[in-house]
Amino acid sequence: MSAVSMDVIVSLCKRRGFVFQSSEIYGGTGSCWDYGPLGVELRNNIKRIWWRDFVHQRDDMVGLDASILMHPTVWKASGHVDNFTDPMVDCRECKRRFRADQAGTMDWTHYCPATKGNKFTIKGGEPCKHCGARRTLCPECGKGELTAPRQFNLMFKTFMGPVEEDAALTYLRPETAQGIFVNFDNVLQATRRKLPFGIAQIGKAFRNEITPGNFIFRSREFEQMEIEFFVNPHDRLEGRPADEAWHDRWIADCQSWFTRYGLDPANVKLHEHLGDELAHYSKRTVDLLYRFPMGWNELMGIANRTDFDLKQHAKFSGKSLTWFDEERKEHVVPFVIEPSAGVDRALLAFLLDAYREEEVRGDKRVVLRFHSELAPIKIAVLPLLKKRPEIVAAGHDLRHRLTRRWLTLYDDTAAIGRLYRRQDEVGTPYCVTVDVKTVGDPEKGEAGDGKVTIRERDTMQQIRVPIAELEHVFGRLLDAGTPWSEVAAGYPRAEG
RNA sequence: GCGGGAAUAGCUCAGCGGUAGAGCGCCAGCCUUCCAAGCUGGGGGUCGCGGGUUCGAAUCCCGUUUCCCGCUCCA
Numbered sequence: 001m002s003a004v005s006m007d008v009i010v011s012l013c014k015r016r017g018f019v020f021q022s023s024e025i026y027g028g029t030g031s032c033w034d035y036g037p038l039g040v041e042l043r044n045n046i047k048r049i050w051w052r053d054f055v056h057q058r059d060d061m062v063g064l065d066a067s068i069l070m071h072p073t074v075w076k077a078s079g080h081v082d083n084f085t086d087p088m089v090d091c092r093e094c095k096r097r098f099r100a101d102q103a104g105t106m107d108w109t110h111y112c113p114a115t116k117g118n119k120f121t122i123k124g125g126e127p128c129k130h131c132g133a134r135r136t137l138c139p140e141c142g143k144g145e146l147t148a149p150r151q152f153n154l155m156f157k158t159f160m161g162p163v164e165e166d167a168a169l170t171y172l173r174p175e176t177a178q179g180i181f182v183n184f185d186n187v188l189q190a191t192r193r194k195l196p197f198g199i200a201q202i203g204k205a206f207r208n209e210i211t212p213g214n215f216i217f218r219s220r221e222f223e224q225m226e227i228e229f230f231v232n233p234h235d236r237l238e239g240r241p242a243d244e245a246w247h248d249r250w251i252a253d254c255q256s257w258f259t260r261y262g263l264d265p266a267n268v269k270l271h272e273h274l275g276d277e278l279a280h281y282s283k284r285t286v287d288l289l290y291r292f293p294m295g296w297n298e299l300m301g302i303a304n305r306t307d308f309d310l311k312q313h314a315k316f317s318g319k320s321l322t323w324f325d326e327e328r329k330e331h332v333v334p335f336v337i338e339p340s341a342g343v344d345r346a347l348l349a350f351l352l353d354a355y356r357e358e359e360v361r362g363d364k365r366v367v368l369r370f371h372s373e374l375a376p377i378k379i380a381v382l383p384l385l386k387k388r389p390e391i392v393a394a395g396h397d398l399r400h401r402l403t404r405r406w407l408t409l410y411d412d413t414a415a416i417g418r419l420y421r422r423q424d425e426v427g428t429p430y431c432v433t434v435d436v437k438t439v440g441d442p443e444k445g446e447a448g449d450g451k452v453t454i455r456e457r458d459t460m461q462q463i464r465v466p467i468a469e470l471e472h473v474f475g476r477l478l479d480a481g482t483p484w485s486e487v488a489a490g491y492p493r494a495e496g
Numbered sequence: 497g498c499g500g501g502a503a504u505a506g507c508u509c510a511g512c513g514g515u516a517g518a519g520c521g522c523c524a525g526c527c528u529u530c531c532a533a534g535c536u537g538g539g540g541g542u543c544g545c546g547g548g549u550u551c552g553a554a555u556c557c558c559g560u561u562u563c564c565c566g567c568u569c570c571a
Contacts (some may be wrong), residue, residue: 223540
């Protein structure tokens with residue numbers, strides 16, 4: 001289990017402006033959430049580094065931003081209209097709920113009239129050996145009748161066109177993937193790519209989940225970061241079919257991405273989908289699970305979708321969706337490896353994993369130990385004394401200079417200890433403090449030394465740095481990723 | 497959908513028939529030269545919503561909405 005409960009995180013998120021419940025003044029809704037001033041920064045940081053690491057810094061990836069509303073046939077071709085549903089039945093007695101398609105094949109409990117009502121558990125869809133009856137009642141309790149199957153379609157219907165009766169019925173996309181598949185040929189033509197290559201997209205998706213909940217873990221409107229990586233299945237790589245080898249590479253890359261930005265490896269594990277769990281299109285799917293407060297749950301999935309989607313769209317559209325292999329002189333329908341991550345789930349995992357309660361001089365300190373790339377605010381400029389106009393002016397000046405490169409905040413509304421704790425609680429990695437020595441004291445005829453104190457969040461160590469070197473120092477810390485200990489070693493410690 | 501719990505200040509909660517409270521946080525001022533110090537003052541809630549009972553309802557009753565936990569489900 002994560003060390004922190006969900007309630008504590010939900011409360012912190014609201015109090016400090018990370019996440020608000022949608023439409024809260026109207027009573028709210030558990031299936032949608034709004035990101036506040038800090039939440040939107042955190043969220044943008046996650047998306048930015050994901051895009052940077054998986055799109056910009058690789059030479060086999062390009063990006064895409066497809067529209068949310070698409071031609072309705074897309075969803076017929078993809079299988080969502082037919083398959084993105086779960087007919088459910090409920091037992092009237094024991095209230096358990098089953099998927100209608102599974103209820104008939106489950107082991108079932110039977111009170112056999114031929115044996116004076118003895119209780120048997122009978123395999124799968126088989127009849128009773130004694131009386132020959134087949135299951136008619138609840139497979140679990142054997143007593144209750146089942147309700148008629150109810151259809152849940154998890155896609156949001158909507159109408160394209162202002163007059164509802166005349167408008168085309170379509171759907172809010174339930175995944176961003178299809179926008180990539182239908183643009184496969186466009187991207188291929190526009191970028192002259194060769195296999196293997198990938199197309200990435202970040203965007204909103206919508207699902208009418210039966211049971212939304214667990215804060216932002218499962219909501220009806222969420223954002224995905226998806227990659228469709230196209231591979232020639234006839235190629236061999238590392239002695240294996242290329243799609244299988246690439247699948248393993250992507251699993252490893254995704255896992256290390258999450259741990260690189262802060263998730264404790266002990267809180268992350270892989271889950272291999274077996275048999276029934278596999279989606280209808282998938283050859284193999286591996287989930288990356290995170291240890292959320294409610295248990296191990298899916299952070300992202302990495303699926304081998306084979307050539308299913310491109311073939312479906314070729315069939316429904318009548319367009320050829322192939323890549324021409326110059327070496328083998330043949331048209332190939334690529335296989336697709338799909339790493340699909342949820343922005344909101346990533347954000348939640350990073351938040352949970354960063355959260356610490358520490359004891360400092362007998363007081364509790366709440367600190368979010370975000371990776372500095374994730375931290376919403378990178379630097380806080382704090383004056384030690386706010387009644388000295390020179391200090392305040394110097395602080396504002398620093399703030400404006402630094403914020404050209406890093407999101408920086410100025411705060412002078414409390415004593416320094418409280419200001420530090422406020423920044424700790426939202427994960428700001430560095431604070432810069434301006435004091436009397438910085439600006440000097442004209443009354444005593446003392447000149448300022450032009451130095452400020454930098455305080456690091458996790459160690460609470462402080463160093464004294466000339467203002468002229470601040471941008472260089474933060475460049476090393478925040479852009480180059482130089483460890484604090486190494487940077488701090490070059491400057492005198494300030495008293496704490 | 498089912499079962500259970502809950503809804504009172506920004507947060508955590510007390511109050512359970514008789515003028516809405518505490519702690520923390522927030523704001524202003526005083527003080528203060530580096531880790532939630534102190535003092536003074538302040539803002540902020542028609543007690544989820546709608547009915548009912550009552551002289552009087554945050555409190556009792558009914559309904560409703562939302563949230564949480566469990567079942568179920570999850571590309």
